[in-house]
Amino acid sequence: MPHPELVAEQAYLDHAHECLERMRAVVERAQDVMVTEDQAKLIHAWTTKRLRTYEDARRGLCFGRLDLEGTERPVYVGRRWVHDTEQQPVVVNWQAPAARPFYTATPADPQRVTLRRRFRIDGRRLLEIADETFDGSTASVAGGDFLLDDLERSRDSHMRDIVATIQADQYRLIARGLRPALAVQGGPGTGKTAVGLHRASWLLYEHRDELGRTGVLVVGPNRTFMEYVSHVLPALGESSVEQSAVDELVDGVRAGRRDPDDVAGVKGDFRMVEVIRRAVAALPPGEPQDLGALVDGAFVCVEAAAVGELVARAQAELGRTSAARERFRMDLLRAFYSEYGRKLGGGAYRAFEQIERGLRAKGLLTRVVNRAWPSMTPEELVRKLMTSPSRLREAADGTLEPAEQRLLLRERPRRAADYVLGTHDVPLVDEATTLLVARPRRFGHVIVDEAQDLTPMQLRMVARRMADESLTLLGDLAQATGPVPYHRWEDVLAFLPAGDAAIEELRHAYRVPEEIMSFALPLLEVIAPDYAPPVAFRPGGTAPRLRRVAAEDLLHAALEETEALAGVDGLMALIAAEPLLAELPRFTGSAFDDSIPLLGPREAKGLEFDHVIVVEPAAMDLRELYVALTRPTRTLVVVHAEPLPDALRATG
Numbered sequence: 001m002p003h004p005e006l007v008a009e010q011a012y013l014d015h016a017h018e019c020l021e022r023m024r025a026v027v028e029r030a031q032d033v034m035v036t037e038d039q040a041k042l043i044h045a046w047t048t049k050r051l052r053t054y055e056d057a058r059r060g061l062c063f064g065r066l067d068l069e070g071t072e073r074p075v076y077v078g079r080r081w082v083h084d085t086e087q088q089p090v091v092v093n094w095q096a097p098a099a100r101p102f103y104t105a106t107p108a109d110p111q112r113v114t115l116r117r118r119f120r121i122d123g124r125r126l127l128e129i130a131d132e133t134f135d136g137s138t139a140s141v142a143g144g145d146f147l148l149d150d151l152e153r154s155r156d157s158h159m160r161d162i163v164a165t166i167q168a169d170q171y172r173l174i175a176r177g178l179r180p181a182l183a184v185q186g187g188p189g190t191g192k193t194a195v196g197l198h199r200a201s202w203l204l205y206e207h208r209d210e211l212g213r214t215g216v217l218v219v220g221p222n223r224t225f226m227e228y229v230s231h232v233l234p235a236l237g238e239s240s241v242e243q244s245a246v247d248e249l250v251d252g253v254r255a256g257r258r259d260p261d262d263v264a265g266v267k268g269d270f271r272m273v274e275v276i277r278r279a280v281a282a283l284p285p286g287e288p289q290d291l292g293a294l295v296d297g298a299f300v301c302v303e304a305a306a307v308g309e310l311v312a313r314a315q316a317e318l319g320r321t322s323a324a325r326e327r328f329r330m331d332l333l334r335a336f337y338s339e340y341g342r343k344l345g346g347g348a349y350r351a352f353e354q355i356e357r358g359l360r361a362k363g364l365l366t367r368v369v370n371r372a373w374p375s376m377t378p379e380e381l382v383r384k385l386m387t388s389p390s391r392l393r394e395a396a397d398g399t400l401e402p403a404e405q406r407l408l409l410r411e412r413p414r415r416a417a418d419y420v421l422g423t424h425d426v427p428l429v430d431e432a433t434t435l436l437v438a439r440p441r442r443f444g445h446v447i448v449d450e451a452q453d454l455t456p457m458q459l460r461m462v463a464r465r466m467a468d469e470s471l472t473l474l475g476d477l478a479q480a481t482g483p484v485p486y487h488r489w490e491d492v493l494a495f496l497p498a499g500d501a502a503i504e505e506l507r508h509a510y511r512v513p514e515e516i517m518s519f520a521l522p523l524l525e526v527i528a529p530d531y532a533p534p535v536a537f538r539p540g541g542t543a544p545r546l547r548r549v550a551a552e553d554l555l556h557a558a559l560e561e562t563e564a565l566a567g568v569d570g571l572m573a574l575i576a577a578e579p580l581l582a583e584l585p586r587f588t589g590s591a592f593d594d595s596i597p598l599l600g601p602r603e604a605k606g607l608e609f610d611h612v613i614v615v616e617p618a619a620m621d622l623r624e625l626y627v628a629l630t631r632p633t634r635t636l637v638v639v640h641a642e643p644l645p646d647a648l649r650a651t652g
Helices: 004-032 039-057 097-104 144-152 168-173 192-206 208-214 223-229 261-267 272-281 304-318 321-348 352-361 364-372 379-385 389-397 401-410 424-437 456-463 489-493 516-528 553-566 578-583 622-629
Strands: 062-070 075-078 090-091 113-122 125-133 180-185 216-220 242-245 291-294 298-302 447-448 471-475 500-505 545-548 572-576 609-615 634-641
Touching: 004 062, 004 075, 004 090, 004 113, 062 097, 062 192, 062 216, 062 272, 090 097, 097 168, 097 489, 125 489, 168 192, 180 489, 192 208, 192 216, 192 447, 192 471, 192 622, 216 223, 261 401, 261 424, 272 379, 272 389, 272 456, 291 321, 291 364, 298 321, 304 321, 304 364, 321 352, 321 364, 352 364, 352 424, 379 389, 379 424, 389 401, 456 634, 471 489, 489 609, 500 609, 516 578, 516 634, 553 572, 553 578, 553 609, 553 634, 572 578
Parallel strands: 075 090, 180 471, 180 500, 216 242, 216 447, 447 471, 545 634, 572 609, 609 634
Antiparallel strands: 062 075, 062 113, 113 125, 291 298
16 A cells, blocks of 8 residues: 555655756856856856756655654755755755764664655655654664665666665764774675765765865775776765776876786885885986077076086985976076076076077977986886896895895886886886875875775875875775785774774675575684674575586586576676686676676675676685675575585585
8 A cells, every 4th residue: 555645745756856957947047147268167167067966866866754853844865955946945965964863863862853754766756655763663774675675676787876775884984074084894795885985975065165175085996896886976966086996096007917916915015115215216317418508699508517516406305306307497597597697797688488498499408407317207117127137136135035026027028118017016106106206186085995905005005195194994804805914904004194093893784695695604704703794684585506517517507507697687797716717708898898797706896796606616715705705685606616615515
């Protein structure tokens, strides 16, 4: 039977949409104002951004309502503020303080709430209403069937926002202040990624004066992961957040190969800071020469010795950065102009800019600057360091062991352009960039997902982009598969300017059904016995299916299972150790197009699928296996030829 207030609430939502369209029309008319060209560009940028938030809000403008003690008018909660012609609120933004009880009120702590009402909506149409009173009879997890229904919906190629079903344990972390730094430990399916992304949106709303200027940076483990989560913040109306994979943090630098773990462990070690510093210090000095030219019949010259003194002074003050080099160039020009005035006296009528143009005209100034201060890009420095035994020895002796130096060395390519940076070369380029160019932009808040896998050098990259200890780390130490192991979050935080950071935990696993979680949890007792297991929220799923085959039939059986599930509704993935993936037929395109993604356990980390086929658990590290087994939301099939690891045999 339909809810008795369904028609009335539909009418209210229709009114809310009419108000939204009226607000949208006002913004659109702003583009017709008579202004200058520059003002028009600013207005266009503002209106485009604002109109996008209206478009996103149309998908589910209002998802609930609160009735409060002592107030006659209920509070409707949704994706954005909506007001009527009298400027009275029609829908309250989910980030606003007034909406907080929607997520945090409980029967034990009702926070003046007498009724929490949830809406199931399809576009503008209200499909269903669920009421929750606060007399002690409701469930401890808010949302009830609406949350279960949302969790059981088929996945698609991008992560969805959870703004309508945020739980109290998640909201308290989303709504934490900018400082101190926050580390969130969460097992598979606890929603830590969603918490981080919604936290970015909440912080931008709550601290818009500060973060509107400095911005928010979201860092993820790889490009596949960033592609998967990229739609969440735009759907929440946030277009100003910068989102980047950790190996794409340096502008213009892209890694084209993955370093083996032993090599990555050395490149990621904090000792590489000293290696790069010494490599920069060992760059060959310049060979200063005279800067001389005939100007208005007189030969004006800054002699080589004076040029060298200008180089030394600039480097003493600013190092070898781009700013220091520009300081030297300008000091050299000023010295030349001063000499021009001394030489010609009252006949020196040319302006400084004319003299500069004259010295630059035939490349004279550039030649003298380059001879006195040879330039090298950060990428060049790293490439030469990794392909020259003598350079590496000079920079690393006493810091890295000879065996570690040998791990770093690579064959020198015939052409510099053929050198492909590894993933863990990027932090080294960033280190060199700071010494040779400049520091990167700093953000008002930085959010790092899968932080347990970052090396100390990658964490140093993140630290360089932070301002004022404003940081959120997300991850699961039990799922750590990075080249540098950490046993506690304090070990990770030690490489960041995090101050007195808070460490919190998410325990409820909303995504992974109980039957699949129970199958995977014995691994946790082996790989991370000190961590409490996640508590599965969803019972009643399908038990994992195990299929053992002969070794020669392994890949054929895996593809059979893939084909069998291909016709079932939902997103599917096949996860196997990399050597096995290399033997499987390759599908073209992104990991999230219409084909079936074939992923290694590390690539699959942080992602979710309806159906997952895991191939040959014995070929995986136990932490990687724990990651692979906890990716599905509905179906898990394990195909294997070798016996299952001991920890799984009892459950299997």
